[in-house]
Amino acid sequence: MSDIQLPERLEGVEPVRSIRTFASLTYQYTPGRAASRFLKEVERKRLVGQRCPVCKKVYVPPRGSCPTDGVATEEEVELGHTGTIVSFCVVNVPFMANLMEIPYVGALIQLDGSDIPIMHLIQEVPYDEVHMGMRVEAVWVPDGEISHTLESIKYFRPNGEPDAPYDSYKENA
């Protein structure tokens, strides 16, 4: 690069190394039948998974089929709004500036009655008291703000129950 002869007026001018440009994208999302059912139920403040007819595992959010058995999951199962922390991470990195006060906890939560954990936030507890096996409950946004998205659950918080035994969730830990 150094052998390029610059015109006199550009000599001594700091070269441009890169420029930053902004892009914005809006997507149309088609969830399909199983996820549509799930999101419609979320709108009614209900969490509904689907059970595999072969392995009997309950998936949430349901995708309409079992990835292990490759069969449709038709049977719907209403789940509690409580669950167990299977594992977690204390986040000290300011990812979404101003949205979250750090440190905060992201956890894999296995909802009661389901067989696969979902990722969500843990709040209303000091971050250094969060632990595997902790029992938690969903805190929903105000009724008027509930819509067809899992963001309708603001976060999970401890519900005061004794810890779940390791054996009860270790399959997903």
Added chain:
Amino acid sequence: MMGSERVAIVGTGQTKHQATNDGSIAGVVRQAAERALEDAQMSWADIDAVVIGKAPDFFEGVMMPELYLADALGAVGKPMFRVHTAGSVGGSTAIVAQDLVAAGIHERVLTVAFEKQSESEAMWALSVSMPFQPPMHAGAGGYFAPHIRSYIRRTGAPDHIGILVALKDRLNALKNPYAHLHEHEITFDSVKESMMLWDPIRYSETCPSSDGACALVITNEKGGDAAASDGRPPAWVKGTALRSEPTMFAGRDQVNPRGGQECAWDVYKQAGIAHPRDEIDCVEMYVPFSWFEPMWLENLHFAGVGEGWKMVESGATQLDGDLPVNMSGGVLSSNPIGASGMLRFAEAAMQVRGQAGEHQVDGVRTALGHAYGGGSQFFAMWIVGAEKP
């Protein structure tokens, strides 16, 4: 399974990995390719086809970059093939290139993988929101930290294991002129005292964001023999394997994924290896967070389940141990994502060719290159050896 043609790696090349490479993407990939050609003592005209890999196009925002890179890679008028398998892509790209030779379709294939993280919006690209996903905002570390916590819970591994791995890899990197991080002042305590980013992952236990590229020249038996008789020993491919599994299914073992276990047994079987710890001389594996070294030692059958951390603690994976791991400094010292898998494969080849300079392990006859990607769900591995299979 292996094709009918024997396959040899006769050239490797890479750029100096760094936070910001002032070259364009085309310039970066071309530099790695020129170095591989020079090492192979070939020119652009000698190459029959080009296979290129990188992480999602979303990262740099260049749609199908292989099209515009055809010029820079001398691929005009030649077959060009793009591979994409998330973070493992550098490994699977090399495997696709070797398959083209093994199948007898081409004699000499140039394969290249790259990333320019300085031009990327990786965090954004990986977190396009879907209505059924709760907001997480924690990045790759936030995804993998719970798996590491599960590993620690299962095995009772002490906290300093992750620190030992980070320290080892960063010290190895000091011997590798191409490594991004050269932390001359690093100590056990400096790693330990670095910020806890995604508890239990510290800042110094995390890979950097790098710009860089890697390239290999892969030939058939005739090309391998020609290089050998010219005093340039090739690395012979003794086995390759790919596996993938879904990101989520009930009971999925994300600490010791089945896809990785089966991929490893497959590649060992092809190479005639029954006892990997005894029969493999060194390993270059994909470790973006330090704790993945003990986890992969178990996944790749070098240690029993729950025993990987003890192998780290014993010093076995140090440069002078009985199974050196990540001699180059690994992903922990350089992470141009798309190239990271191919760098592992290239290091394995450099070791069996005796070309690794200051980070060369004495007397390497057989080496494993390993890559993984996505949510620990895509696996690519190859075994290379000094002897023709």
